Amino acid sequence: MGLLDEAGLDRLVTAGCTSCGGNKLVFLTYVDGLLPLMGGEPVGKITWVYDGEKFVDGVYEVSCDSCKKILFQSSICPRCNAEEKLDDALESENRWTVPMSCPSCEGEEVRYIAFLPARVLYEGKRAEKARAQAELDDEGFHGYRVDCRSCGKVAERIDRCPLCETPAPLRARPG
Ligand SMILES: [Zn+2]
Ligand SMILES: [Zn+2]
Numbered sequence: 001m002g003l004l005d006e007a008g009l010d011r012l013v014t015a016g017c018t019s020c021g022g023n024k025l026v027f028l029t030y031v032d033g034l035l036p037l038m039g040g041e042p043v044g045k046i047t048w049v050y051d052g053e054k055f056v057d058g059v060y061e062v063s064c065d066s067c068k069k070i071l072f073q074s075s076i077c078p079r080c081n082a083e084e085k086l087d088d089a090l091e092s093e094n095r096w097t098v099p100m101s102c103p104s105c106e107g108e109e110v111r112y113i114a115f116l117p118a119r120v121l122y123e124g125k126r127a128e129k130a131r132a133q134a135e136l137d138d139e140g141f142h143g144y145r146v147d148c149r150s151c152g153k154v155a156e157r158i159d160r161c162p163l164c165e166t167p168a169p170l171r172a173r174p175g
């Protein structure tokens with residue numbers, strides 16, 4: 001688990017801001033997005049492929065939308081929990097080569113799955129749609145899996161944490 005669990009999230013959104021009493025909270029989380037690629041170039045928008053438990057597991061900051069008070073903050077790597085590795089994940093570029101084609105069948109159409117920071121606004125317990133905070137070539141975007149549209153084969157990065165390069169094995173994720 002990360003530092004926040006679902007009960008913790010519930011407590012935060014129920015309490016609202018402890019400083020100004022506002023009920024709109026901004027959650028920053030590392031979650032999974034899927035990007036369709038053709039010949040190594042994005043050919044569509046990122047679609048989210050995470051569930052509620054993974055959302056909570058990846059949360060690294062919660063703040064008040066109006067007065068900006070920080071209500072929760074963590075500096076560990078959101079994927080592997082390595083100490084003080086959050087900045088490394090956010091400030092480094094993708095270290096896993098974006099494939100020009102499928103490593104097995106050479107098909108050009110693949111789905112590239114990555115961890116990227118997302119921003120979600122909560123109003124009370126109601127969450128808005130997640131907004132991506134990084135695109136393919138931006139700092140903070142880290143690929144870890146390729147699914148081929150034609151042969152279905154998967155290449156997955158398992159030797160190191162995709163976010164901070166800590167050597168495997170990585171902790172299991174919930175969900
Ligand atoms: Zn506030
Ligand atoms: Zn890590």
Ligand SMILES: [Zn+2]
Nearest residue numbers: 102105148151
């Ligand atoms: Zn293939």
